[in-house]
Amino acid sequence: MSSEKRKSIKFFSESLGLTDIRPDIWISVQTSVEEQRGFNHEGSVDCKSESAGVDERKLLRKIDLRLVPALCILYLLAFLDRVNISNAALFGLKTDLNLVGNEYNTALVVFFVPYIIFEIPSNTLMKRFKPHVWLSGCMFMFGLTTTMQGLTQNYGGLIATRFFLGMFESGMFPGCFYLLAMWYKRSESQKRYSFFFSSTTLAGAFGGLLASAIGKMDGMQGFRGWRWVFILEGALTCIVAVILFFFIPDFPEDVKWLSAEEQRFIKARLAEDVGDSQRHKPLTFRDAFNIIREGKVILGGLMYFGLIVPAYGYAYFSPAIIQSLGHSSIRSQLLSVPPWACAFGIAMTVAIASDYFRHRFIFTLIPALLAITGFAILFAVHNNVHLQYAALFLAASGTYSSMPVIVCWFNTNLGGHHRRAVATGWQVGFGNIGGIIAAYSFLAKDAPEYKPGFSVCLSFVCLSIASCCAYFVSITWENRRRDRGEAEGADLPWEEKQLMGDLNPDYRYLR
Secondary structure: OOHHHHHHHHHHHHHOOOOOOOHHHHHHHHHHHHHOOOEOOOOOOOOOHHHHOOOHHHHHHHHHHHHHHHHHHHHHHHHHHHHHHHHHHOOOHHHHOOOOOOHHHHHHHHHHHHHHHOHHHHHHHHHHOOHHHHHHHHHHHHHHHHHHHOOOOOHHHHHHHHHHHHHHHOOHHHHHHHHHHOOOOHHHOHHHHHHHHOHHHHHHHHHHHHHHHHHHHOOHHHOOHHHHHHHHHHHHHHHHHHHHOOOOOOOOOOOOOOOHHHHHHHHHHHHHHHOOOOOOOOOOHHHHHHHHOOHHHHHHHHHHHHHHHHHHHHHHHHHHHHHOOOOOHHHHHHHOHHHHHHHHHHHHHHHHHHHHHOOOHHHHHHHHHHHHHHHHHHHHOOOOHHHHHHHHHHHHHHHHHHHHHHHHHHHHOOOOHHHHHHHHHHHHHHHOHHHHHHHOOOOHHHOOOOHHHHHHHHHHHHHHHHHHHHHHHHHHHHHHHHHOOOOOOOOOOHHHHHHHHHHOOOEOOOO
16 A cells, blocks of 8 residues: 555544544455445555455345334335325225315325425434434324324314324435435445335335225224224334334444444445545535535436326325226225235346446336336226236336336435435425325326326326436536546545545446
């Protein structure tokens, strides 16, 4: 190792507060990342992680067992409480609350107003509080709100509970993705992200099964079946939230179940992958605005926005669509399960392949084209029940397989706490405006063909594909510009570049 490199490593480790870090740890991490094309340094040293006294594979398994299951359970219940209103609608909610016209659709929309507004602030608050406190606290509150939703007596009560449900759930999705991004390198993250994101498909399947069972409680204790759906599922969420308070991990530098050497190694490998996290640097409004106005960040929001419309369109209305094919309420709930289960299997297959090839772009396009096929069949075919039901498999699998790749691709291409916190909040917050569009796309007057709804879904999947193509071209052009040494800051010292995150001229975006 050159003396210049040793000085750079010493300077950088001190800037991170790692004054006792061993140089061989830095070189091990640097070599591993360079092999995966995260950075483009000269003079790397071929050294394995075991030489630093840390078994990287064993450490990753340890992190996986601590982090991924807890977040998957959290988001499964969050999504279940968000969309179980579609199950409740089949059990008499609209009749009992005297919902007429588009009032049911308006109740769906109200959820998204606070959900969109509070997404970016929620991520900054999670930085201030510890993740296990913030995430479990929000989870308990939206579980309690779901239970209260089962006790509403009129349209106004439903609107109020949907508003507070959106407010308390706003921190779940961006917070979980943000936390995952602070533990894993980009090249190893997709299957973890997809497994987490596929909690939505598991929630859809689980929700259908649970609703079909709970629906049989209709009349018990004087409550209709739809009330029991909210009460029991909300109570389950509250109980699990209390348990997860003790199991959700915090950021790597804060947890107690890692040794000091393991903490240093994790922090070092992530710093070499995306630069210094700069977690303790204050975040100003100007900083947040400068991040959001970047072209690549805007495209990240459009990529997600385009798929949110078909995703929520399917989640909120698939039970009604299946019922319109001529099935009873209970049978419709049961028939909603297989498409969700299929979507989970395909999403995980796509994620594993994406990580194996260390590529994202193609794995956003193929599932999206699958979704287009499904929605096109649903739009055009109205006299073949079996084909229409098969098209639901294509629509669900394509939409819910492409979305986690898009979010992971964008999120892990960002470097540092601030850029990830703000840009992830922006992507999810802006994207969820699509939920408002989805809620008004499938109106009762359009049943049973729902042609306007399916045409809207087709249009927005196309928007997502176009945005993905533009993002791919943008980062490819930027990578090539940096290869030619034309990027701003190319002549800065190595230790200063590390503080720039993904703006580092030595950084290469994963395509």
